[in-house]
Amino acid sequence: VLSPQEQQDYKFALKALKKHGVDLRTAAKDFAESCKVLKGNHVLESARYFARRNLHAMPSVSVKKAAQDIINHTEKDLYQKLLKAHLPPFAEAFNCNLKSVTAPDINQYLKDLKLAPRTKKNVRDCIRALMRHSVKQGWLPKDHDVMDDVTTFSKSVTGEIEVFTHAEMSAILTAADEHLIPFLTIGAFGGMRNSEIGRLDWNQIDLAGGFIEVKAGQAKTRSRRLIPILDNLKAWLTPLARREGPVAVRKMDNQYQRLSKASGVEWKRNVLRHSFISYRIALIHDINQVANECGNSPEVIHTNYREVVRPAEAKKWFAISPDVSEKIASLSEVSQT
Template identity: 35%
Template structure:
């Protein structure tokens, strides 16, 4: 047995026997202001690191001699193998030592630990697939990732890119709201996301099915963007395809009746006449509320009888032109300007709230018992439904509404009576607001 002493008392000493060694580390222990020497004996039992403390160096050495002898005897028992088994054992230990050197690991890799790790991995694989094949696939997958990017950082960069691309304020607000919640849930690199993680996140969201679907669409767009930026492997897209998405039931298409349109326009004319142009263009041209809020009077070509929705202001980023009906021209005539915003109100909710407030005020003046029921997107839905009833031309209405013929057919086909369609486009302004008489303009042409 060899004992290798350190040159100074403050350094550890090592007691070895064969290939087995233990260390004694001198330390100073302070108790109630007094300093005492303490000696810690350190050795390994299998994978477990053992530390035992002694106040006397001689006792620590005696215990170290006993332990190193026991450990060496165990090693001797192991080496009482056949020549072939001994060769396998020593070769395995040499391989682990080479691996330790390559990994620059501070501690040796126990043989039993390496065998256990192999066995655990092997149990999970089909017999025809080797562990090396799995590792090769892993390396190929992760070589697709050029830069490790945390999910919160990727979300911020993604939204900044959308801002730079000029996406609309409403779209950006929706992105920030939905993806901020997603970023808060995953403080890990994007490349470490998995399909099961995303499935659990989607399932646990406390919201309606439609909102879950909208959230998932934003997450999918984010991940596709991350794959293009080399922040995530392409395999993550395959895992996205396997996610079970909630089934959102389509909401009913609610439209305003001609009588309700008359009440809306009369109320705004009486209480908020500055809102009349926005309501008229929604009702008779079918623009989305967000598109009307972006519309400028320079794009209302009154003399030509049309409204231009530029690609920059359209939801679908596609330019379209909508004709002004006779009723629309009659309502807009007193308000036409060369330039400036058509709507004096910013924000969809603010516009709707202002119109509903005008309706309530007028109903209160008439002492009406029931409140006016506002129908979300009701003016646009009404335009599409009544316009399709008048023209019977899916493609024409789809172009005017900025939608697909399939969507027009699915949501607006045979939704309203033909008589109501004629009445809608003949809702004309009063000749004198106090008299209630209307201007006798001809009906809209099909």
């Protein structure tokens, strides 16, 4: 027998669901399943994120259809062979709508594959190509950046996460034009994603207060967060600070090759963020804090970044300042002559 309060709650639930044409049993079942998928009661937050990304207005295309489409539109035989090898199994594992595939889903898929790092890299590259193709086809939004949080893999067997050494980073900063410095240093010493830096405005950088504000609409996770401005990052940004305006130049991808050639340092995928997380973990030994600063989950941080570098190397990394960078670069030039 329902209590008076339970009867009132029951009537309220029926009334709230009636205008949506959903019965109470279905609503309860879907809610419970959603909580299970989201690992907690994040249904409303996820729905708002879904709406903000305008995903409800995107066409419903299955992973299988998208995979077949990119294969059919690929003319290079070797590349098409690679796509044919890796995308059908991915489509079979994700028998769902393309826009519902998330970074944690892809990470788990890659983790479960019994393959060498080099082969996993090929699989990841194929999935990334699929996502980019789907954006061009209008099946995913233009700012779709789900792959930013997918684990990267090295061609070598030495490890999955690649970072710059403090000497390499110093050489890159010395070779970089002034207008590239904010992007490079915020990534390397603040850990922001490339896509987030691309949306960042100078009015969100509080040098006096010591924080960079990442607004919910700019963040990959759509959650607002504050990133501490460490001492060496402040030293790089202070001379360049402006009241407002875009922090980063557009199309940074075009700059990587030039920087690599000018500095003599090979560029690596997502290397600025990977370096920050790896060195930050080694320095403070607090996975939860680093996860909060980077807008990532503690599980991903623990799995991918723990024990990648040594604490002594971390101290050198966060000691890179404009003066130190020039000195290290000069010593590097002398050693090569």
